[in-house]
Amino acid sequence: MRVLLMAYGSRGDVEPLVAVAARLRDLGVDVRMCTPPDFAELFDSVGLPLVPIGEPVRPFVKGVLTGKTQAPAEGLPARAAAMTATTYEAVVTAAEGCDVILATGLLPAAAGARTAAEHLGIPYVFVACFPAYLPSPHHPPFERPGRPFPPGVTDNRALWDLDTETMNDLFGTGLNAHRATVGLPPVARFRDYVLTDRPWLAADPVLSPWLEPADLDVVQTGAWFRADDRPLPADVEAFLQAGEPPVYVGFGSIPMRDADGVARAAVEAVRARGRRVLLSRGWADLAVADDQDDCFAVGEANHHALFPRVAAVVHHGGAGTTTTAALAGAPQVVVPQMADQPYWACRVAGLGIGAAHDGPNPTYESLSAVLGVALAPETRVRAAAVAETIRTDGAAVAAKLLLDQVG
Structure with missing residues (x-):
């Protein structure tokens, strides 16, 4: 069996995948990684092959958050479209011969990963490391760059409906333009396409519980801890x-x-x-x-x-x-x-x-x-x-679920 794990984002998006990769290797699974090249040294240290996605993210993130490059809202649809296409190109090559793709991190990149899975005809799983990515009546979405919530709107369902429109505007057009170039039909709701109707939540149920009832069939695995016995410097x-x-x-x-x-x-x-x-x-x-x-x-x-x-x-x-x-x-x-x-x-x-x-x-x-x-x-x-209540078996649970997904 061969699995591709994809994360586009910071160290916090990438590190949990290392934990799952280790568990999968223990089960005899061939694991491939797809992330920005910033983390090549991390993967080298644990012996995981990396197919890099695009350019390093650290210089861009540093420029935006320190005000040295354009504000996040300026040109966001174009940047998201480029991220989707770049991720697709990396993943569709890296996932050749794979049985399943698991994706996390920024949603435009995950959209590229799902499109690659669709093109290859293999299963795709999206995992969030926090609930605020996932629609629920129990919490609001977080505000997107340049798109503050309207004054006076506090109902969570109404805010999630607005988030659907926002994500279609910011990210959906670019996704569909890319899909047309690879012979795939457009999708109507960007967020639903990326998350699927059964996303995973890699968060501890005490620290970050998923509350029912909810609109999605969320699978909460627990947080993904990397087994790390490195001594301190x-x-x-x-x-x-x-x-x-x-x-x-x-x-x-x-x-x-x-x-x-x-x-x-x-x-x-x-x-x-x-x-x-x-x-x-x-x-x-x-x-x-x-x-x-x-x-x-x-x-x-x-x-x-x-x-x-x-x-x-x-x-x-x-x-x-x-x-x-x-x-x-x-x-x-x-x-x-x-x-x-x-x-x-x-x-x-x-x-x-x-x-x-x-x-x-x-x-x-x-x-x-x-x-x-x-x-x-x-x-x-x-x-x-x-x-004393924090679970440490989340990565093992996720690895077993991935095997079940293919089987």
């Missing part, structure tokens, strides 16, 4: 052993408009609480502004080994970081920037395992306030209790 290990547990600060694959200001505010706020700081560089290129020994900057590190040893995790609210911190029992401060991140901020605060920062631009004062919540003894007790 020697310099990180030395810093951890040199004092009390530090506060981790990192924003993953999210560049920041004022990275220096954010790093400075975070370090000062953590120090004011009498804590040391472990600063993750990430795509924001966060850096330590002084040479004091209570602050250390780290690059790539195994979060599963690191998070159980920190006092709190301050982060952007990506699905993977949120879930890994929850599994570690580490209190969290979520500073949401975009997309699903406000959802995760609300879940962390609602569960009592941390605090949600108000908005994407942290200051010394605002971080001081939410750190007070996260570092409170009762928050750590609650985080430890929730950690």
Whole structure:
């Protein structure tokens, strides 16, 4: 059996597929990967073959989120159409001889993957790592770039109907134009085509439950954790052993408009609480502004080994970081920037395992306030209790489901 796993997006979209790929290989399945070329080193490290999709995404994402390139709403339909076509070209080649395609990440890319599956006549599965991609009366969609919700409209079903129209406008025309070039008929509803009527949800049922009744037949597998036994770098290990547990600060694959200001505010706020700081560089290129020994900057590190040893995790609210911190029992401060991140901020605060920062631009004062919540003894007790409920078998469940999909 041969499976193609496709993700177009950031590290948080790609990393879960590595977990499923490992499980599939254990079952004797031949696995191929299709992602942007940014993650070639990751796949090399685990021995997975990569067919790259287009150009690296990091420079473009950094340019948009830091305001150095055009705003996200400008030219979005054209960029989405190009993403669909580029993904189709990569996937239709990589999936030759495959039995099933599983796709996640940005929806225009997933549309290209489904079109490739349709062209090849093989099954296609879409997986979301958070519920806000999936229509439900229990939560709203997130706003699309340049398309704010109309004032006064709060009913979730009405908002999802608007989202259907928005996605047809932004993405559907480009998809159908591409389909015409490969001899396939147009689709009427872009979102329904990409998601299918039975999407998967790779999220923990305690941290991120799928509520019934709902319009879709959603299969919730649990979060997909990569088995990662890498030791921490020697310099990180030395810093951890040199004092009390530090506060981790990192924003993953999210560049920041004022990275220096954010790093400075975070370090000062953590120090004011009498804590040391472990600063993750990430795509924001966060850096330590002084040479004091209570602050250390780290690059790539195994979060599963690191998070159980920190006092709190301050982060952007990506699905993977949120879930890994929850599994570690580490209190969290979520500073949401975009997309699903406000959802995760609300879940962390609602569960009592941390605090949600108000908005994407942290200051010394605002971080001081939410750190007070996260570092409170009762928050750590609650985080430890929730950690005991987090499932770790999601990747194994997904691998078995994929085998069943083909069989």
